[in-house]
Amino acid sequence: MLNTNSEYLRPEIMDVLRAFDMEEEEFTHYFSYSGGKFFNSIQYGVRFFDFEDKFDPADDIEFKRYAKRFAKLAFYKVLSEIKGINLPWGALTGIRPTKLAYMEKASGRDFKELFEKLCVSKENIALVEKILQVQNGVCSGGKSLYISIPFCPTKCDYCSFITAPVDKTKQYIEKYVDCLVREIESIEPLVKGVSSVYIGGGTPFVLENEYLRRIYEAVAAVVKDDAEYTVEAGRPDVFTPEKLELSKRYGVNRICVNPQSFNDDTLKAIGRKHTCEQTLHAYAEAAAYGFDINVDLIAGLADETYSDFQKSVEKAISLDPTNITVHTLSLKSGAKLKENLKRLHVNGIEEMISVSRRLLTTAGYEPYYLYRQKYQAGGYENVGWCKHGKACLYNIDVMEEFADNIAVGANAISKRVFAKEERIERYATPKDIPTYLSKIDSIISKRIELFK
Ligand code: SF4
Missing domain, CATH: 3.20.20.70 (Aldolase class I)
Incomplete structure (x- = not known):
C-alpha cells in the first residue's frame, strides 16, 4: 500500500510499483518543493531513501510534469535497488517514448540527457534515436x-x-x-x-x-x-x-x-x-x-x-x-x-x-x-x-x-491536433456495436463538430 502526501502523484508512482510487482507492499512517500528543488523521501520497512532534483519550472503545467517525473524516478531507483533489476525503459512509463523525445527536441534540449536521467537503457536510447532519424521527413503533418x-x-x-x-x-x-x-x-x-x-x-x-x-x-x-x-x-x-x-x-x-x-x-x-x-x-x-x-x-x-x-x-x-x-x-x-x-x-x-x-x-x-x-x-x-x-x-x-x-466506426477515436497550442481534442465513438448503431446520427454530427 502506498501512503503519499501528494495524491496527484499516486497514479504515476503506482505505475512504477506495478512494473516491479510491488504494488501490494507498504511505502510511505513525502514530496516537497522549495527553491527550484524537488524533494522525494521514501520509507520502505526500516529503510529510508531521499532524493533531490533541481529544475526551474516555467509554469504550473511544467511543475506538475516534473514533479511526476522526479517522483517516478525516485521510486524507480528505490525499487531497482531493492529488487536488484533494471527495466529497459527505466522510470519512463508513458506509451510514446518517441513523442517525449520530440518534445525535448522542440524545447531545444537533447532528449538523450533526459532519457539517461530516467535510467532508460543505452539500447533503447539508441533505438529511439534511430526511429527519429528514420521518421525524419516521412510524417505528413496532414x-x-x-x-x-x-x-x-x-x-x-x-x-x-x-x-x-x-x-x-x-x-x-x-x-x-x-x-x-x-x-x-x-x-x-x-x-x-x-x-x-x-x-x-x-x-x-x-x-x-x-x-x-x-x-x-x-x-x-x-x-x-x-x-x-x-x-x-x-x-x-x-x-x-x-x-x-x-x-x-x-x-x-x-x-x-x-x-x-x-x-x-x-x-x-x-x-x-x-x-x-x-x-x-x-x-x-x-x-x-x-x-x-x-x-x-x-x-x-x-x-x-x-x-x-x-x-x-x-x-x-x-x-x-x-x-x-x-x-x-x-x-x-x-x-x-x-x-x-x-x-x-x-x-x-x-x-x-x-x-x-x-x-x-x-x-x-x-x-x-x-x-x-x-x-x-x-x-x-x-x-x-x-x-x-x-x-x-x-x-x-x-x-x-x-x-x-x-x-x-465503433470504438474509433478521432483526434484533432492543434500543433501550435500543443493540444489535441478527441472524440470517441461507443465501443459496443449495438450502442454505436443506435447513436449513429449523433456520432456523425459530433465528429463534424470536432473538425469544424
Ligand atoms: S481477436 Fe481479432 S483483433 Fe484481437 S488479436 Fe485476435 S485477430 Fe486481432
Whole structure:
C-alpha cells in the first residue's frame, strides 16, 4: 500500500510499483518543493531513501510534469535497488517514448540527457534515436482516415479489443456497414488532402466480399487524393483471392498478414484457429498482387521458448515483407489470458526482444515507430520495422500524433491536433456495436463538430 502526501502523484508512482510487482507492499512517500528543488523521501520497512532534483519550472503545467517525473524516478531507483533489476525503459512509463523525445527536441534540449536521467537503457536510447532519424521527413503533418472493423473469426486469448467472434456478432454486420458508409459519406468535406487511409480491426477480411466492396466504394467516393491505403486484412484463414483482387481494384497498396507466430502449437494455444501453412499461403497470394506487406509477430505468446520465437522472426524475414512489427505480449483487462493470470512472466523475454532487433537489423530492416502498453512482459514495447523507404505513414502520423485522425466506426477515436497550442481534442465513438448503431446520427454530427 502506498501512503503519499501528494495524491496527484499516486497514479504515476503506482505505475512504477506495478512494473516491479510491488504494488501490494507498504511505502510511505513525502514530496516537497522549495527553491527550484524537488524533494522525494521514501520509507520502505526500516529503510529510508531521499532524493533531490533541481529544475526551474516555467509554469504550473511544467511543475506538475516534473514533479511526476522526479517522483517516478525516485521510486524507480528505490525499487531497482531493492529488487536488484533494471527495466529497459527505466522510470519512463508513458506509451510514446518517441513523442517525449520530440518534445525535448522542440524545447531545444537533447532528449538523450533526459532519457539517461530516467535510467532508460543505452539500447533503447539508441533505438529511439534511430526511429527519429528514420521518421525524419516521412510524417505528413496532414490528416489520416481510420475505419474500424470490430469483427474477428474467433477471439485470441490475449486480446482485449472490443471484437467478438463473428458467430456472435454477424447479425450486426449489415447494419454496421450501412452506418459505416453513412459516416464515410458524411466526412467528405473533412478528408480533402488526406495522406493515409487505414482500415483496421479486428479482422477486416472477415467481412464478406459485398460488404468489403461497399466500404471500398464509399472510401473511393470521398478520398480523391493519392493516399497511402492500408487494410489490416488480418488472419490468414480469411484471405481469399477475391478479397485481394477487390482490394487491389480499389487502390489498396498495403496489406497486413498477421501470423503472430509461425508455431502451430502456439497458434492453437492462443485460440487463433489457423495454421502456419495458411499464413504462408495467404502471404504468397497477397505478394502476387504486389502489395507492400506487414507481418505482425508477438514475443512471449503461450509457452514459447526463445528458440520458438527466434524461428518465427527468421521465418518472417525469409518471406521478405516490407514491414515486420514485433509486439511484446501484454496483459490487458478484458483478455481471456488475464482471467487466469495476475502477472505476466515470460522466461527469456529479454533475449527474444534482443534477437528480434539483431536479426531484423542484420536483414536490413529499420525501426520506424514504437509504442508501449501497460503490463507488457519485461516492460518492453512494440516496434514497427520497415525496409528502407517503406515506413507506413499512417502508423507514424497516428503514433506521434503529428496529423489529424478522422476515425469512423465503433470504438474509433478521432483526434484533432492543434500543433501550435500543443493540444489535441478527441472524440470517441461507443465501443459496443449495438450502442454505436443506435447513436449513429449523433456520432456523425459530433465528429463534424470536432473538425469544424
Ligand atoms: S485477430 Fe486481432 S483483433 Fe481479432 S481477436 Fe485476435 S488479436 Fe484481437
